[in-house]
Amino acid sequence: MTPSQMARKRDIHDLSFEEISVYIAELSDRPFRAGQIIKWLYEEGVQSFDEMRNLPAELRQRLNGDFLFDPIVVARQVVSVDGTIKFLFDLTDQQKVETVLIPTSGRVTACISTQAGCKFGCKFCASGVGGWVRNLTCAEILYQVLHVRQEARKHQRRLSHIVFMGTGEPLDNLDNVLKAIRIINAPQGLGIAARHITLSTVGLIPVFEELADQGMQFELAVSLHGYDDASRNLLMPINKKYPVGELVRACHEYIRKTNRQITFEYILIDGVTCTDEAAVKLGRLLKGMLCKLNLIPCNPVSEFGHKPPTKDQIRLFTERLDEVGLHYTLRRARGKDVSAACGQLRLSEKK
Numbered sequence: 001m002t003p004s005q006m007a008r009k010r011d012i013h014d015l016s017f018e019e020i021s022v023y024i025a026e027l028s029d030r031p032f033r034a035g036q037i038i039k040w041l042y043e044e045g046v047q048s049f050d051e052m053r054n055l056p057a058e059l060r061q062r063l064n065g066d067f068l069f070d071p072i073v074v075a076r077q078v079v080s081v082d083g084t085i086k087f088l089f090d091l092t093d094q095q096k097v098e099t100v101l102i103p104t105s106g107r108v109t110a111c112i113s114t115q116a117g118c119k120f121g122c123k124f125c126a127s128g129v130g131g132w133v134r135n136l137t138c139a140e141i142l143y144q145v146l147h148v149r150q151e152a153r154k155h156q157r158r159l160s161h162i163v164f165m166g167t168g169e170p171l172d173n174l175d176n177v178l179k180a181i182r183i184i185n186a187p188q189g190l191g192i193a194a195r196h197i198t199l200s201t202v203g204l205i206p207v208f209e210e211l212a213d214q215g216m217q218f219e220l221a222v223s224l225h226g227y228d229d230a231s232r233n234l235l236m237p238i239n240k241k242y243p244v245g246e247l248v249r250a251c252h253e254y255i256r257k258t259n260r261q262i263t264f265e266y267i268l269i270d271g272v273t274c275t276d277e278a279a280v281k282l283g284r285l286l287k288g289m290l291c292k293l294n295l296i297p298c299n300p301v302s303e304f305g306h307k308p309p310t311k312d313q314i315r316l317f318t319e320r321l322d323e324v325g326l327h328y329t330l331r332r333a334r335g336k337d338v339s340a341a342c343g344q345l346r347l348s349e350k351k
């Protein structure tokens with residue numbers, strides 16, 4: 001079988017570097033061609049094989065026959081007063097995904113989607129409202145990153161951080177997400193340090209072991225949002241399957257295996273999640289753990305009717321956290337005026 005018969009016509013960004021090398025090795029006696037292709041794809045970010053000028057015409061033709069470029073296309077782009085840019089992309093099958101570019105003084109972060117829609121139906125999140133449609137391919141994940149990097153370059157900024165906190169559950173599409181992460185992380189790829197890449201999860205406990213076994217230093221963020229089963233059941237249906245006690249045990253095990261800290265994300269909803277009882281129980285739940293608690297004032301989504309607490313209420317709650325000895329960071333809301341919370345733009349487009 002010839003290499004072209006073996007390779008289904010797929011997007012070139014769906015190939016790992018090893019797969020590109022194997023393809024080239026079967027085709028020519030010039031292994032360095034693989035490196036040249038990778039450089040064009042990820043250093044230059046070209047959109048066609050014809051732009052790969054140092055490849056022989058014959059090889060470019062061969063590549064054109066075997067693979068394609070199927071880029072995602074910007075359907076809408078909204079710029080916030082704080083510099084946050086939100087992109088809504090059209091995929092080939094008319095699905096839409098959103099990606100956010102968040103520039104701050106010290107870093108430039110891309111918030112990336114991993115699925116079209118979401119299965120998990122958290123009761124504050126716009127991404128779950130229309131249900132789940134499908135996983136994104138590795139190429140669709142990388143196209144988001146490449147587009148954001150290009151946009152950052154236009155503003156003379158370097159993309160430095162990646163958070164998988166857009167629509168979807170990264171651990172529910174782990175193979176494609178890990179494949180993309182390896183390319184994002186590789187020095188010949190996008191060269192972004194693993195420590196600057198964050199995977200955020202609703203807490204799919206059975207996948208934690210596989211994650212820990214990757215031996216990569218990416219950050220793990222766990223969406224906690226509740227302080228016991230009753231409170232977490234209300235906001236996150238997944239808690240019925242993986243109750244908070246089991247989740248915390250799995251986190252301890254992950255930390256033991258990887259020696260890495262976990263970030264717990266905790267949404268602040270007026271009258272719901274920032275009570276005195278919540279502070280006390282969070283203290284008991286997380287005390288002594290190698291973790292950070294990241295407080296996120298909720299972005300209101302009309303379907304759910306939640307409100308963020310006022311500044312004073314947040315101050316009171318954080319004073320309680322101080323009393324129980326929990327360290328926390330308070331996330332500043334960014335891109336509020338451009339519906340930058342998870343899934344909001346996609347949802348508004350659907351309506």
Ligand code: SAH
Nearest residue numbers: 125165168169200201202223265298299342
């Ligand atoms: N499925 C993954 C990643 C996507 S959500 C996860 O659940 O972690 C990324 C983060 O945004 C999660 O912590 C999520 O709870 C939070 N989020 C979603 N909707 C929000 C809203 N309306 N306001 C504030 N945070 C929200």
